Amino acid sequence: MDKILSRNFHHPHPLNIDEYQQAGGYRSLDSIIGQPRKELLATLKNSGLRGCGGAGFSTGLKWSFKAPDAPHPVYLVVNLDEAEPGSFKDRQVLYRDPHTIIEGVIASSYILEADKAFIFIRGEYRKGAQGLEAAVNEAKAAGLLGYNIRNSGWNLEIDVHLSAGRYICGEETALLNAIEGYRANPRAKPPFPIAKGLWGSPTIVNNVETICHVPFILHKGIEWFQNQGTNGAYGSHIFQVSGPVKNPGFFELPLGTTAREIIYEHAGGLLEGRELIGFLPGGASTQFMLPKDLDIPMHWDGPPTVGARLGTGGIIVMDDSLCPIDFMINLMQFFTRESCGFCTPCRDGLPFVKYQLEKFETGEADMTDIDTLRELCDIIYPNTFCAFAPGALMPIKSGMDKFETLFHQHIDNHGCTHPSHTPSTDAINNKVDC
Amino acid sequence: MFTPDELTHLKQHVNHYPEPRAGAIYCLYAVQDKVGHINDKGIEIVTELTGLSKTQQEELISFYTLLRRRPIGRNVLRICDSISCHVMGSKAILDAAIKQTGVPIGEISKDGSVTVLPSICLGLCNKAPAALLNEMDEVENLNVHSINEYLNKLSEKPHDLNNKGSGSNIIATSGRENNS
Numbered sequence: 001m002d003k004i005l006s007r008n009f010h011h012p013h014p015l016n017i018d019e020y021q022q023a024g025g026y027r028s029l030d031s032i033i034g035q036p037r038k039e040l041l042a043t044l045k046n047s048g049l050r051g052c053g054g055a056g057f058s059t060g061l062k063w064s065f066k067a068p069d070a071p072h073p074v075y076l077v078v079n080l081d082e083a084e085p086g087s088f089k090d091r092q093v094l095y096r097d098p099h100t101i102i103e104g105v106i107a108s109s110y111i112l113e114a115d116k117a118f119i120f121i122r123g124e125y126r127k128g129a130q131g132l133e134a135a136v137n138e139a140k141a142a143g144l145l146g147y148n149i150r151n152s153g154w155n156l157e158i159d160v161h162l163s164a165g166r167y168i169c170g171e172e173t174a175l176l177n178a179i180e181g182y183r184a185n186p187r188a189k190p191p192f193p194i195a196k197g198l199w200g201s202p203t204i205v206n207n208v209e210t211i212c213h214v215p216f217i218l219h220k221g222i223e224w225f226q227n228q229g230t231n232g233a234y235g236s237h238i239f240q241v242s243g244p245v246k247n248p249g250f251f252e253l254p255l256g257t258t259a260r261e262i263i264y265e266h267a268g269g270l271l272e273g274r275e276l277i278g279f280l281p282g283g284a285s286t287q288f289m290l291p292k293d294l295d296i297p298m299h300w301d302g303p304p305t306v307g308a309r310l311g312t313g314g315i316i317v318m319d320d321s322l323c324p325i326d327f328m329i330n331l332m333q334f335f336t337r338e339s340c341g342f343c344t345p346c347r348d349g350l351p352f353v354k355y356q357l358e359k360f361e362t363g364e365a366d367m368t369d370i371d372t373l374r375e376l377c378d379i380i381y382p383n384t385f386c387a388f389a390p391g392a393l394m395p396i397k398s399g400m401d402k403f404e405t406l407f408h409q410h411i412d413n414h415g416c417t418h419p420s421h422t423p424s425t426d427a428i429n430n431k432v433d434c
Numbered sequence: 435m436f437t438p439d440e441l442t443h444l445k446q447h448v449n450h451y452p453e454p455r456a457g458a459i460y461c462l463y464a465v466q467d468k469v470g471h472i473n474d475k476g477i478e479i480v481t482e483l484t485g486l487s488k489t490q491q492e493e494l495i496s497f498y499t500l501l502r503r504r505p506i507g508r509n510v511l512r513i514c515d516s517i518s519c520h521v522m523g524s525k526a527i528l529d530a531a532i533k534q535t536g537v538p539i540g541e542i543s544k545d546g547s548v549t550v551l552p553s554i555c556l557g558l559c560n561k562a563p564a565a566l567l568n569e570m571d572e573v574e575n576l577n578v579h580s581i582n583e584y585l586n587k588l589s590e591k592p593h594d595l596n597n598k599g600s601g602s603n604i605i606a607t608s609g610r611e612n613n614s
Contacts (some may be wrong), residue, residue, distance in 0.1 A: 005459075082557055083554055083555055083557075084520050084555070084556040085516035085518060085554070085559070086516075086517060086555070086559055087555070087557070087558060087559075088557040088558065089558050090557075091557040123500040123569060123571060124500070124553070124556050124557065124566055124595055126569050126570055127559065127570050162459075162460075162463070163459070163498075164459050164462075164463065164498035164499070164500040164501050165498050165499035165500035165501075166497065166498055166499055167554055176588060178459075180454040180455065180456050181451075181453070181455035181457065181458040181459060181484070181486075181494070182451065182455070183493055183494065183497040184493075184497070184498075199452045199453065240559065240560070241560075242518035242559035242560055242562060243518060243521050243522070243562075244521060244522070248559070248560040248561075248562070249560045250560065261564070280517075281470045284516070284517055284555075305457075314559070316517055316518055316521070316559075317521075318521065319521075321521075322466075327517065327520075327521070330517050330520040331517055333515075334516050334517065334554060334555075337554070338554060340497075344544075422541075
């Protein structure tokens with residue numbers, strides 16, 4: 001497999017525009033700018049590229065929903081609000097090779113006839129945003145951005161937008177509100193952003209990794225792209241592994257590589273003496289997978305065979321050093337804190353789920369609490385305004401199914417008897433604002 | 435608070451959006467970089483720049499976690515307590531930080547050097563447990579010993595918060611990370 005997104009990561013510093021061009025960068029634009037957009041879009045559609053932010057929707061199909069006579073301005077919004085716990089792939093591209101992002105944005109914007117692209121970066125990646133801003137200025141000076149690019153009659157500006165925190169900004173319509181200077185509450189859909197997005201104009205929102213794939217597919221062709229995957233999947237993906245493994249990190253591998261290969265070969269396996277209990281395959285809002293699922297290929301259709309999903313490909317390893325219920329409480333602490341507060345089932349329901357889980361740890365739970373917890377999940381799941389709470393409940397629902405005996409043990413033992421069990425730090429839970 | 439050049443830059447930034455309120459976060463960041471937090475005077479200036487009322491700005495500041503309405507220590511250290519750091523022991527790191535600073539989370543340490551806050555995932559999961567100083571500098575592979583050492587060093591340093599510079603160069607200066 002050719003390394004695509006991480007091909008320049010071995011350099012000691014991110015490449016400046018001259019170095020990037022010497023390494024073959026921006027060459028893809030020769031075979032893109034000036035070409036018929038319809039044909040380029042058809043190539044993208046047929047390539048099988050799917051959104052790398054976690055949803056896995058066909059990128060070409062999504063883009064084809066933009067009306068041919070869509071009014072201008074058209075916006076492209078690149079989602080670099082990477083805040084999904086356990087995910088750190090977008091950060092690597094931003095900090096290590098910002099010109100790859102710009103090349104992707106130019107190619108994608110050309111196909112979409114976008115007039116302006118916003119690269120929306122989470123506030124915690126401020127240093128990376130500065131590097132990207134410098135790279136954008138280099139690209140501008142080199143004539144790759146601006147007015148009448150390569151005499152195509154097409155203009156493009158890139159705006160690096162630094163956000164100010166909050167996980168919900170990664171939801172595409174909340175992200176649009178954040179850019180417009182509102183609280184990042186999700187918007188009702190329809191209308192979808194592609195019809196009515198930023199300031200009412202057609203807006204296409206895509207994850208940064210997806211955007212970075214585009215110029216390579218168009219330059220090197222469908223066959224090349226499809227050969228990069230394995231086990232029936234197309235393209236490469238930056239998998240990430242965190243938790244108690246010997247070599248936690250990020251690895252660009254064929255999409256479809258098995259979880260076993262990723263965890264045990266690339267991430268070096270678990271720390272000495274530790275035992276794998278389970279793992280989340282793609283960030284905090286995905287369902288648990290078990291050791292028996294290790295040979296499942298990590299592509300869009302792999303984890304669903306065991307009731308999970310690929311998500312961001314950020315594998316979080318759970319070993320025997322921690323109680324799985326404590327693991328789930330931590331997940332709920334995150335989602336409870338990050339709920340935007342707009343709708344009641346999410347704002348009030350998620351803290352209740354966390355409270356119910358804590359009862360098992362502290363020994364206050366009885367058999368009725370298992371039913372209460374399930375009922376809560378069932379009520380919250382279909383009744384929220386956006387996908388935040390359903391995502392938050394995915395690991396909880398699957399954890400209750402896959403570690404059911406553990407819940408019973410906690411009831412029988414009047415609490416958690418795991419050696420790692422310590423009371424939660426109240427100071428942390430009660431004091432989060434500044 | 436701002437020099438005429440900085441004000442011109444902020445006005446230009448606000449005006450480059452179709453609606454001026456889109457520039458509000460940028461302007462609030464600029465105030466925060468100058469003062470350390472967003473004070474009443476800063477809110478007045480942002481009203482002049484964007485037309486947003488005090489209440490509208492309070493709505494934003496209370497929503498976005500990186501914006502601060504209250505004064506903080508000379509530094510702000512955000513210790514990640516999301517799942518990847520949690521499984522690697524972030525709870526002990528936060529407990530150690532509370533002990534070392536002598537104040538609860540969110541309060542200014544007794545010597546004024548730092549405010550410690552819990553943080554959502556910082557994207558440093560492969561270097562867990564991790565923290566971020568002043569939204570810029572990564573602190574990685576922490577343990578109870580190293581967090582104590584780090585906080586001691588902060589307490590010896592005179593002033594770190596304004597190392598980001600003023601609002602006029604929020605994202606204009608190069609800050610690329612070493613790839614090694």
